Amino acid sequence: MMSPAMRRRLPAVVTATLLVAMIVSGYLRYPKFDGQAIYDLFIDNGFLLVAAIGATFVILSGGIDLSVGAVAGFSTMFAAWLIVRQGWTSWLVILIVLAIGTLAGLLMGAAIHYLEIQPFIVTLAGLFLFRGLCFVIDDNSISIRDPFIAGIAEARFQLPGGTSITLSAFIAIAVLAVAAYVLHYMRFGRQVYALGGSEQSALLMGVPVARTKLAVYAVSGFCSAFAGVLYIFYIQSGDPSIGVGLELDAIAAVVIGGTLLTGGTGTVLGTLLGVLVFGMVKTILNFEGTLSSWWVRIFVGSLLLAFILLQRLMVARKTPAPA
């Protein structure tokens, strides 16, 4: 029989196994699949990783955030507009959009907690608001020619074996490390899990529920904006329709990474695995070359379904163990 602690990690273990299998088969099947392809996973999916980290906080706390993609898209547009049209200093602009994202999350969290509206509804409203604002700024993309942005976008670290990694990918990994530390080693992290376990119990155990909930959505808002900033480094422009559906990809990655949608169980490292699986699906289909990109969605969709079924099974089996 499996110990309960092991059973909780089962989805993450399955994901990890799947990832390794995908990488090995990619390596065997495609001659061009080398070490660099692995780094490219991080480079091409850095923004998804950061967005998914924010989503992990929210989902762990028992909530949901649908505004992720819209906030990210808005961040690219607003930053591009400030830098290109208003001539503001680019690093300052980046700080501003990060602050706006955080504030937006905070406000949504406040609406959810104090007005007792479903997170689904509040963040859906946030999605429409920010996506709308994108198009208020401009219908078309605004390309950014800024030395600071270009500098970061092009910064690469050489790694052994002729491979390299971008600064953006590095930043995404740093965000991951910070998030893992916060969730595992800070009291705030424990409070997030407690909240996701049972809000009622958390309250009675003395968890500052209001503060924790607001903070969780603020973290998600911050990560969404951060994902937007990484987009800017990736494509060096602002685009009103960028990040459409990013929230869904992020949620999918979180679930595939073993976090329960009902909250309270999961880790950001699992989320990393989820993002990498997501990226590997894209990579493999790219290498295949002949398949349409919709196969990515279909494959990820099936994977998601499989994982949700797995979770159901685990919850159904949760009869108390012998004392």
Added chain:
Amino acid sequence: MTEPVLEMKGISKEFSGARALVGVDFRLFPGEIHALMGENGAGKSTLIKVLTGVYHPDAGQVTLDGEVVRITSPLQAQKAGISTVYQEVNLCTNLSVAENVFLGREPRRMGAIHWARMRSDAAQLVRRVGLELDVSAPLGSYPLAIQQLVAIVRAVAISAKVLILDEPTSSLDRSEVEQLFAVMRRLKEQGVAILFVTHFLEQVYEICDRVTILRNGALVGEHMVAELERKRLVQLMIGKALGELEELTEHIRPAVGKAMIRAEGLGRNGAIAPFNLDVHAGEVVGLAGLLGSGRTEVARLLFGADHADSGKVLIDGEPANLRTPNAAIERSIAFCSENRRAEGLVPELSVRENMILALQAARGWTRPLSTEKRDELVARYMKALDIRPSNPDLPVSSLSGGNQQKVLLARWLITQPRLLILDEPTRGIDIGAKTEIQKLVVELSEGGMAVLFISAELEEVLRLSHTIGVLRDRQLVSQIANAPEINADRIMEIIASGAPA
């Protein structure tokens, strides 16, 4: 005389028109164990929740250490030195035992949670109440009684000046209760003031110094336990003298004919060793055994809540496939679970909807009950079980703990099952209602219902059962016919020795 560490004066609290507390005074002295008693719905838990800031009182004031305080949240109460175990286990089942014990007070090293120390400290604290647990396993993987002990461990670990225990002993066995009392005595010596809610009179007389009695939200009186007779205490609680339950006249009823339900070699790995068990129509079979001895597991197998690895179930002599609870419900088996919060009531639904749930499920959703029929059934059982307040439209979560338990019982009684499995049906139920429920069980069995009765209270099992099954270490070690010479000590002996009678 010393000053009270805590004083509540003129506390009133109304819930949308219903008055839960009316001008209640309460005081608590350091180094004293103070019982708070009253019927189900008297307002005990509400008084506690006002004190810890879960509810805000409509009137009244709280004085802590001689200073008037306004406590607005459980967190603030904790910081002010008030530590609480609430009536229902209110911990997070997704977190590990250690995390639950230390949530909000995790030991840290250079700002980071010190996991190794947290685990070893938790293991040590848990050991002090006589438990050996894997503290890194999620709390939800342990049975309710263990969860209740962990809640107590948590409350005790927060070295507080006021410790509040709202029915902490409801799902504990004698030995755990003894452990708890040892802890309480130690804290008392250290000068901690303890507020203790229980429905067990013996516990009050064993450990409490002073008792405050509430009735219908109002203060009845405060007495020294030593100066108060039991009879008088009960009278104060229920407002009248308690009728005694007549002795069961025919204890040993010969088992006539085929068993209504028979388990042959039924077992499940790690839960319960294969056992044979018969329950006849009109018979009450009681299960006795310590915590974790497999009592609940027997019930779950018979109800199809768990899958058996071996053996079979015969109903009226025919093999029956009880793979799911639904199959069992169709065969007229009802199971009133001990865990009302996780497996029983749906808090958002009304009392009426909760009561009707099992019957509706048995009929299938395509054949809804008529409104009149439904209302009549609900009204009948609300009256029979004296569920208060007697308004079936209230959300069940607004009822007191004991009254919620009655709703769960009513849900299964309404289905008029042939086999009724009761797992700790009188947990958290006040002394008056308890006798009522025991009477009801006797009546039902006389009417031909087969009853499997599980309770941590041996006296209760002895009073009601025709046959007693004794469990030990996940094994049904003995089945004996009840007889006048069989008493709690005899059962305890069997449990201890594991030998059949």
